[in-house]
Amino acid sequence: MDISVFQVAGPVMTGPSSSHTAGAARLARIAANIARPPFAKVSFGLFGSFAETGRGHGTDKALVAGVLGFYEDDERIGDSFSYARNAGLAFDFYEADLEGMHENSARLTFTKNDGSSCEITGSSVGGGRILVKSIDGFDTEFAAETNTLIVFQKDVPGVISEISGVLAQNKINIAVMKVSRKERGGFACCIIETDSAVEAGIKEKLDALANVISVIVINV
Template structure:
């Protein structure tokens, strides 16, 4: 039997016309900006597949730009995102890219920060306003942002994961899902933790203060 929720039938509250090309694009870009985490002065969007072919007619360009600016799916200012970017002194560029065998609604979002460093986020809009972040600065991940999520980068050493788990347990935060990715042994690793409870700012500070932890981002 196919089980459908009311969300699956009517989709999210959003500014249209498309839950994939508009609402999902806003959320994808907003989450990407949260992961990037630092002020940025320029952003580039590489559009793959359906995003590249039909996205402009569905407002995908405006939606992606609105998302990195922090607007939500139901915000009526989505169509005004170019003007908002200009007012904030943020420049942007769209281009088409072929990423081979990935979801047709995939975007590569590259932020140039105020300190001239860059962060590249790859993700897709999977339908019904849902998203999936698949790569952060070259590291494969799985981030849906459907539950409170902690994204961390740390040195791959014994005891680091135990320290993260200890802090969450001491603050009565239960880990629902934990994913760990690394490029090489003892190199920089990325952890994605989905929790049952929201993450208070003081817990974020404790996680960031751990030895060998390089970055902490929270999406909730």
């Protein structure tokens, strides 16, 4: 069996559960990085075990804590509701129908101060590990365990070549690449996992490409 020591021992965390607490906090923290603060409100749609037993495991508090940027071992997780209210962040919870997803899953809808929104779905898959399944309807499915670029772009020929060219020029090796689109010739989302961190200057070069709409960097 391919089992790591991390999966056996579990993550460094504030409990009680690696999947319902630590995983939930990490999922929300990564989702908030993708959606990019500040936020006026976050709605959490809980599915499966998150909806059924999440409150007893502190899933609700962990999700709010993650949105606030608290890490999985932060002792403030238990008081995250108070921290959110003090920060002026509104939040609510509801039961979501996410058929076909892992039993520990959630839909996070971020409403920004300017009224725009971003919707992210993801799962806590055990041992504090997560999968980001979709961003604004684009299929993504990445674990955020390696350096990751999220590029929103126009779906036209040559864009992928331009993006990979910038990375190659800066000696950034691509480990995994996945492209998702909703319709031909519209917009696409490109998930690129890299072997090394993507610095701010490289992000600026990617942002400057004519057919690139936005670039989000997650360095681990």
